Amino acid sequence: MANPPAFETLAVHAGQEPDPLSGAVMEPIVLATTFAQPEPAKPLRFDYSRSGNPTRAALEACLAALEGGTFGFAFASGCAAATTLLHTLRPGDHVVCGDDVYGGTYRLFERVLRPLGIEASFVDLRDPAHLESALTARTRMVWLETPTNPLLRLVDLRAAAELVRPREIPLVVDNTFASPALQRPLVLGATVALHSTTKYVNGHSDVVGGALVTSDPELAKRLAFLQNAIGAVPSPMDCYLVLRGIKTLAIRMQRHGETAAELARRLEGAAGVRHVHYPGLPRHPQHALCRRQMSSGGGMISLELDGDLEAARRFLRALRVFTLAESLGGVESLAEHPGLMTHASIPRERREVLGITDSLVRLSIGLEHVDDLWGDLEGGLAAARRA
Numbered sequence: 232m233a234n235p236p237a238f239e240t241l242a243v244h245a246g247q248e249p250d251p252l253s254g255a256v257m258e259p260i261v262l263a264t265t266f267a268q269p270e271p272a273k274p275l276r277f278d279y280s281r282s283g284n285p286t287r288a289a290l291e292a293c294l295a296a297l298e299g300g301t302f303g304f305a306f307a308s309g310c311a312a313a314t315t316l317l318h319t320l321r322p323g324d325h326v327v328c329g330d331d332v333y334g335g336t337y338r339l340f341e342r343v344l345r346p347l348g349i350e351a352s353f354v355d356l357r358d359p360a361h362l363e364s365a366l367t368a369r370t371r372m373v374w375l376e377t378p379t380n381p382l383l384r385l386v387d388l389r390a391a392a393e394l395v396r397p398r399e400i401p402l403v404v405d406n407t408f409a410s411p412a413l414q415r416p417l418v419l420g421a422t423v424a425l426h427s428t429t430k431y432v433n434g435h436s437d438v439v440g441g442a443l444v445t446s447d448p449e450l451a452k453r454l455a456f457l458q459n460a461i462g463a464v465p466s467p468m469d470c471y472l473v474l475r476g477i478k479t480l481a482i483r484m485q486r487h488g489e490t491a492a493e494l495a496r497r498l499e500g501a502a503g504v505r506h507v508h509y510p511g512l513p514r515h516p517q518h519a520l521c522r523r524q525m526s527s528g529g530g531m532i533s534l535e536l537d538g539d540l541e542a543a544r545r546f547l548r549a550l551r552v553f554t555l556a557e558s559l560g561g562v563e564s565l566a567e568h569p570g571l572m573t574h575a576s577i578p579r580e581r582r583e584v585l586g587i588t589d590s591l592v593r594l595s596i597g598l599e600h601v602d603d604l605w606g607d608l609e610g611g612l613a614a615a616r617r618a
């Protein structure tokens with residue numbers, strides 16, 4: 232491979248060599264739970280599959296390479312990755328968390344960690360000054376998403392990293408919405424990149440998985456311990472599927488982004504649309520930042536319909552090419568209602584403050600032809616207007 236290989240090349244090859252025995256060009260799925268040891272307590276590379284597995288090791292090396300990091304860890308879900316990472320905290324610790332995060336992340340902080348004595352403050356991190364004033368003597372971690380879910384707001388990663396670095400606490404970036412094909416938080420100064428690999432990284436809506444990548448050797452040591460001790464690891468079969476999905480990540484993300492940008496442009500002027508949230512639109516308030524830290528606006532669009540909850544229901548019911556479903560990042564286009572679905576675990580008052588209204592719908596733009604998707608959206612908008 233050329234040095235250093237480009238992202239597309241890493242996506243196909245990183246962590247994987249043809250099998251030395253058979254020459255097989257695809258990573259073997261090693262289902263064995265245990266590995267023969269030549270001497271007692273002297274395993275070769277692996278001893279027990281929760282602690283380490285060849286297929287998972289290939290995925291972990293590939294993920295680390297894609298994020299420009301050194302150490303990769305794969306998990307059974309994005310929430311499992313988050314939970315394992317959060318076990319580095321202690322009662323009495325404080326976390327500054329972005330205010331517009333995945334509902335399940337909010338739930339983890341509020342309903343799992345808070346009762347254990349770990350407190351999170353939810354802060355609008357679009358302005359770095361808000362981050363600065365939220366940091367306290369007890370703050371042991373900063374956690375954010377960019378673009379955010381579901382409002383597609385951005386956080387300036389370089390600015391956040393500059394504020395966090397002197398405190399020697401980890402800056403954790405959930406990079407699920409962008410994927411490493413569009414944005415590489417570690418390269419911009421973050422300590423940990425987190426993924427729900429369920430989404431773009433696998434990309435085919437057939438695996439639930441998660442990942443953490445870091446270049447910090449001390450943190451990596453702790454994460455390796457916690458990954459094994461907590462045990463929320465993925466199956467070798469799932470690791471194989473994610474590895475296979477990654478091979479097309481670059482090309483998928485390019486098409487997701489092109490189609491989403493075109494649909495966002497068409498939606499901006501469409502009847503029945505009050506607002507389009509898409510960072511790739513020149514009118515997005517953080518478009519300049521998008522151009523600086525992402526290589527495209529990505530494949531997610533959120534849409535404020537000109538109507539109420541019933542209009543949103545009519546819109547979603549009328550869709551034929553988009554599937555009404557949770558999740559995102561697959562080859563098929565999906566539509567959902569954050570207030571009723573993905574973000575229902577956030578209390579209504581909080582959702583209203585954030586701007587997650589009854590008329591907000593979220594679209595995950597798949598790989599279908601742009602005109603078929605546009606026709607479907609036009610049908611949905613017409614149904615929404617038909618009170």
Ligand SMILES: Cc1ncc(COP(=O)(O)O)c(C=O)c1O
Nearest residue numbers: 308309310333380407427429440
């Ligand atoms: C941005 C983001 N982070 C984390 C998660 C959690 O991932 P998982 O569902 O794989 O546990 C999700 C799930 O939707 C997500 O959208």
